[in-house]
Amino acid sequence: MTLTYETVDVFTDVAFGGNPLAVVFGGERLSTAAMQAIAREFSYSETTFVLPPQNPAHTARVRIFTPNIEVPFAGHPNVGTATVLAWRGKIFDRPIGDRVLFEETAGLVPVAIVKEAGRPVGATLTAPQPFQRLGEADATEVAACLGLRPSQIREDRHQPVTGTVGLPFLLVELTDRAALEAARPVTSAILSSPSVAPVKDIHCYVRTGAGDDFDLRTRMFAPLDGVPEDPATGSANCALAGLLAELDGPTDGTMRLRIAQGVEMGRPSLLLAEADRTGGVTTAIRIGGRCVAIRRGEIVAG
Amino acid sequence: MALTYETVDVFTETAFGGNPLAVVFGGEHLSTGAMQTIAREFNFPETTFVLPPADPANTAKVRIFTPGVELPFAGHPNVGTATVLARRGNVFGKPVGDTVAFEEAIGLVGLEIVRESGAAVGAVLTAPTLPTVEGTFDPSAVAAAVGLADSAIILARHAPAHVVIGATFVIAEVADLDALAAARSDEGLIAKHLGKPAPDEIYLYTRLDAGDGTLHIRSRMFAPGLGIPEDPATGGAAVAIAGLFVKLMDGDLDLTIEQGVEMGRPSRLDVRILRNGPDTRITVAGRRVPMMRGELVA
Numbered sequence: 001m002t003l004t005y006e007t008v009d010v011f012t013d014v015a016f017g018g019n020p021l022a023v024v025f026g027g028e029r030l031s032t033a034a035m036q037a038i039a040r041e042f043s044y045s046e047t048t049f050v051l052p053p054q055n056p057a058h059t060a061r062v063r064i065f066t067p068n069i070e071v072p073f074a075g076h077p078n079v080g081t082a083t084v085l086a087w088r089g090k091i092f093d094r095p096i097g098d099r100v101l102f103e104e105t106a107g108l109v110p111v112a113i114v115k116e117a118g119r120p121v122g123a124t125l126t127a128p129q130p131f132q133r134l135g136e137a138d139a140t141e142v143a144a145c146l147g148l149r150p151s152q153i154r155e156d157r158h159q160p161v162t163g164t165v166g167l168p169f170l171l172v173e174l175t176d177r178a179a180l181e182a183a184r185p186v187t188s189a190i191l192s193s194p195s196v197a198p199v200k201d202i203h204c205y206v207r208t209g210a211g212d213d214f215d216l217r218t219r220m221f222a223p224l225d226g227v228p229e230d231p232a233t234g235s236a237n238c239a240l241a242g243l244l245a246e247l248d249g250p251t252d253g254t255m256r257l258r259i260a261q262g263v264e265m266g267r268p269s270l271l272l273a274e275a276d277r278t279g280g281v282t283t284a285i286r287i288g289g290r291c292v293a294i295r296r297g298e299i300v301a302g
Numbered sequence: 303m304a305l306t307y308e309t310v311d312v313f314t315e316t317a318f319g320g321n322p323l324a325v326v327f328g329g330e331h332l333s334t335g336a337m338q339t340i341a342r343e344f345n346f347p348e349t350t351f352v353l354p355p356a357d358p359a360n361t362a363k364v365r366i367f368t369p370g371v372e373l374p375f376a377g378h379p380n381v382g383t384a385t386v387l388a389r390r391g392n393v394f395g396k397p398v399g400d401t402v403a404f405e406e407a408i409g410l411v412g413l414e415i416v417r418e419s420g421a422a423v424g425a426v427l428t429a430p431t432l433p434t435v436e437g438t439f440d441p442s443a444v445a446a447a448v449g450l451a452d453s454a455i456i457l458a459r460h461a462p463a464h465v466v467i468g469a470t471f472v473i474a475e476v477a478d479l480d481a482l483a484a485a486r487s488d489e490g491l492i493a494k495h496l497g498k499p500a501p502d503e504i505y506l507y508t509r510l511d512a513g514d515g516t517l518h519i520r521s522r523m524f525a526p527g528l529g530i531p532e533d534p535a536t537g538g539a540a541v542a543i544a545g546l547f548v549k550l551m552d553g554d555l556d557l558t559i560e561q562g563v564e565m566g567r568p569s570r571l572d573v574r575i576l577r578n579g580p581d582t583r584i585t586v587a588g589r590r591v592p593m594m595r596g597e598l599v600a
Contacts (some may be wrong), residue, residue, distance in 0.1 A: 005594075005596075007343075009343075009600075014411065015600035016340075016342070016343055016600070020343060020345070037318040040318070040567075041309075041311075041318055041322060041593060041594075043322065043344075043345040043346060044345060066428075138406050147490060183489060184489070185489070185490075186488070186490045186491075187486060187488045188449060188486070188488055188490075188491060189489075223531075224489075226531075228489075228526070229533065266342075291578055292600060293599050293600060294598065294599065294600045295343075295597060295598045295599055295600070296305075296596055296599060297307075297595050297596015297597065298594065299593065299594050300594060301311075301317035301318070301591060301592060301593045301594070
């Protein structure tokens with residue numbers, strides 16, 4: 001079967017912004033190693049393979065690869081893959097409705113299609129696991145990993161903390177936008193920091209003041225996973241929304257956050273996070289955004 | 303005009319090895335900014351745009367972009383673009399013969415097409431100018447910039463050299479394959495130890511085998527400042543190191559370079575230094591594998 005692909009920019013409505021994703025079709029007979037090689041060839045932070053579902057009640061099985069490894073779950077690949085399927089209108093001879101259900105290593109991932117005037121423009125996914133804190137990191141070590149001074153790490157609300165909804169990230173609040181702009185990943189410091197090295201991937205953020213178009217501005221650095229900086233990270237922002245829902249969320253109701261990422265690297269992205277709260281407990285975390293079609297083609301190498 | 307493209311792996315005979323390249327057609331009306339944006343979107347070490355030549359005697363104008371900047375010259379984009387054109391058979395209404403001439407920012411770049419059973423499988427690039435050896439870098443600073451101990455840098459044949467051919471290179475010999483494997487690409491370390499502006503590309507190599515008129519090395523290239531943490535096969539650097547060897551050695555040399563092994567994209571570059579009296583010529587030969595084709599819809 002011919003391998004075809006589409007690429008999309010995810011979490012943006014402007015071409016060449018957001019986070020690029022390659023979605024590959026026809027890979028039923030590929031080995032895991034062959035999928036990994038193709039993902040590395042695309043050189044995007046993630047590439048997905050759309051495969052027939054094991055349970056016909058589900059839309060598809062979706063496997064997600066970074067250039068280096070297969071990951072059990074990630075945000076932008078789900079939003080992008082769901083949107084591409086919605087544009088196609090059908091997959092495996094069945095129509096795509098308002099909601100798709102993907103079989104992934106981390107579990108079943110429901111993704112809602114976002115439409116405007118009847119046309120799909122993006123998607124919103126529900127995190128597969130509840131938010132969990134996995135441990136804290138030393139602020140001085142974190143500052144060194146980001147090329148910042150320790151005083152640029154905010155600790156009054158929370159110490160740098162590892163949080164996850166399926167993929168762990170070190171969540172770090174910075175003092176202001178200048179600190180966010182100055183941050184850069186220092187690989188050697190990450191490798192030598194006892195509290196950061198086990199997590200590796202750092203998602204830092206600032207809470208903006210009145211007059212900003214966004215509630216949060218964020219940057220995500222994963223140099224040891226082959227991604228020096230990621231323009232839009234669904235899973236990291238789900239985890240961040242989970243943390244902030246614990247700190248600031250309503251006892252009952254939904255907390256909504258407009259999150260900017262990728263601005264400093266020239267790939268501006270907008271992620272819309274939601275956390276449902278009941279009786280002071282977070283019951284669901286969602287992340288959504290728009291997508292733009294960029295290219296399509298076929299893989300000719302045998 | 304629709305933008306179409308082909309991607310190839312260059313300096314390899316094996317799919318998913320070598321150095322990926324995207325070759326874009328139909329970009330006559332694109333601004334430089336738009337080309338840069340497309341190159342960033344492909345996120346390959348380099349993307350080329352094939353444009354009509356200013357002089358109809360030449361094959362094409364070729365512009366070369368990394369994800370971060372336009373380059374006046376580079377090796378694998380020329381080898382890859384030449385073989386893509388040879389495979390297509392014609393460009394701008396003219397057949398592609400056994401040689402091509404590309405108009406580039408550095409000047410006119412000539413390549414010879416390598417054919418097997420009539421099919422174009424690779425190309426030989428003749429360096430458009432000889433590299434210049436501008437001086438040396440402090441060995442301790444180079445070692446620290448790539449996370450190695452001072453003792454890992456070998457000084458017996460040359461100190462870390464500053465070589466310019468389009469881009470600026472630091473070329474350093476390291477002790478062995480272990481030292482080469484231990485080196486790291488870290489933009490922060492490079493900026494800290496090699497200053498600003500830091501050299502574009504850091505090229506480390508170790509000698510594997512030397513014979514009469516032959517040398518076999520393995521290399522790694524780091525250019526995080528160009529948006530390339532590590533490059534699997536760098537033709538421009540192969541020209542640069544040949545330029546350094548022209549200064550250090552007499553006679554002709556067949557130089558075989560393995561690169562990209564540590565990052566899992568093994569590549570092979572065959573370099574020649576040919577001297578004819580005062581004239582010195584450097585060529586770099588490589589093969590390529592077709593990978594993808596498609597169109598830009600954005």
